[in-house]
Amino acid sequence: MTCWDPRIEEMSKDDLQALQYKHLKTLVYKLYSFSPFYHGRMKAANVHPDDIRSLQDIVKLPFMYKKDLRDNYPDKMFLGGQDELVRYHVSSGTTGKPTVVGYTQNDLNNWSESVARALTSIGLGRKDIIQISYGYGLFTGGLGLHYGAERIGATVVPASVGNTERQIELIQDLNVTAICCTPSYMVHLAETSKKMGVDIAKDTRLRTAVLGAEPWSEKMRRRIKELTGVKAYDIYGTSELSGPLFTECTEQNGIHVWGDLAYVEVLDPETGEQLGPGEKGELVVTMLQKEALPMIRYRIGDITSYDDSVCPCGRSHVRISRISGRVDDMLIIRGINVFPSQVEHTLLGIPELGEHFQIEVDRKGALDTMLVRVELKPTAFSDKVNDMMSIKNKVAHALHSSLNIAAEVELMEPGTLTRFEGKAKRVVDRRSFE
C-alpha cells in the first residue's frame, strides 16, 4: 500500500485526535471573533470558545444548515475579504437561490491534497491517464478531480460531460487507465461502447472508475465490473465541504475521511444525539481547515454510519459507509441536487400555472430523466397551439435555469393532479440504483 502523505494518513489515533482538537480550537476562536453569523449562533447557544476544552466538546457547538447558506446568499458567511478568494463554485439551492462557495488558495490546496490522497489510496499515480468526465465549471466535480489528479502526477484528460462516442475514442486512443464520472454515466459509457463494438475489457486499458455525485449501490458496482471489467470506487463530497473529497481505498470497505481536514459525527436526525460506530444516522461534518467558508457541524442531510477502527490498508482515519439515503426530500439527478421546494418556488413564479405539480424521476437507459407535470390555470388557456407551446417552453426554461438541469414539462388539465391532505407526495422516483 502506498500513501500520498503517510505522516498524516498513518498517524496514530491519539495524534490525529490531538491534531483535530488543535484545528478545532483555532477554528472556533476564529469564527467567534470574525464571523458575525457564527458569533451570533454561539451567543444564542450560550457557548464561548473557552468552553471547548476537548474534541468531545464539539457537541456544545451549534449546527450549520444548508438553509444558512441560502439565507446568507451569496457571501455573508465568508471570512476575510474578496482579495483572499481565488475561486467560486456555485450549486443549485433549495428555493431558487444557489449556494455559493468561495475558496482561498489554501482551501484549493487542501481540496487537491484530499483528492490526491484519495486517488493514491485506490492505486492511481504518475503512470495513470485519468479521464475526468464530470462537468467542468460551476459544478465542483470536474475541477476538483482535475487538480487532485494533476497533483499525483497522473496525466489528465479533461473530457467533461457529453459526447460519449468521442469519450470512448479518447479512452482508446490515449490509453486512459481510469475515469471519474457519475455511476449512471459509467453504465451509459459501457452500453455505448458495446454498441460501437468496443470491448472495454479487451480494447482499452481502462481498469478503474471513481464514481460519485449520485446514489449508487454494490449491485451497480458488480454490474459495472461484469460489463467492463472496471473496478469502481465510491467518492464522496459536497460543494459546501469543497467538492468531491474522499474515496474508498483498495479495500473497498468504507470511505476514508481525512481527519486532519474533516471531523465526522453521525447523529440521530431527530434528537441530534451522537450515534456510535455502525449506527445509521445523519452525517455531520466539521471542516477543520477551511478558510473562506468555514463549516462547523454542517448537517449535510446524507444518511450513513461510521467505522473508526484502523483500516486493513493501514490508514487510521475514520471511514463512512456508502450513503444510503437522505433525511430530507432532496433528489440527486444527473449529479445535481434538486429539491422539490425549488421546483415549487420556480413554478409559483409562473402565472399561467396552478399551484399543484408532480415530479417524476426515471432512468432511461443509464441517464436520469426528470418530468415535471404542471396544471394549466383555466384563465391562461388559449385556443392557439402556439400560445400553449410557449407556456410549456417557458416552464421548461424557468426550471432549467433554476435547477441547472433540463426537465421535460407536461401541461395537465386543471384539477387532474392528485391533491394531498397533509404532507404532499410530489415526487415519484422510478429509478433503481441496483
Added chain:
Amino acid sequence: MSYTIKQISIFAENRPGRLAAIADALEEEKINIYAFSIAEASGFGIIRALVSDPAKAHSKLTQLGYAVSFTDVIGVKMRDEPGGLKDIARIVGETGINIEYAYAYSGKKEAVLVVRVDQVEDAIRALQANGVHLLHESELA
C-alpha cells in the same frame, strides 16, 4: 346579422378517454356537436367544437374543471362536390386572409369550412365582397 360563430375550445391532456369524458358531459346537457377537431401538440391537445349551445357547454365544462374558452370563427359555405374547397381556398388566398387553423364538415345542405383568422370582421367583409356565402349562427341548429 352576425356571421361570427362562437366556437368552444377545450384544453385536453394527451391520454386515453379525455375526448369521451368531454363528449359525455355535453351529452348530459343535451348539447349537440356539429363539428369538431383536435389540434395535437406535444403532450396535450386542444379540442375545438361547434355546438348547439356554446354558453351551456362552456358553463358545464368549466364547472367540471376544464380549461375552456370561446373563439370567434367563420363558417364558409362550400359546394358539397368536387372542386368546392378549391373555389373557396382560392378566394381566401386572393383576399390575403391569414388562416390560423381550419377544419370542415359536410352538412345536410352544404359543406362548411370553419376558419379561424386574425381579423374576423375584416375577413367577413372581404369574403362577402368576393361573393362567398357565410354560415349564420342561427343556421347551425
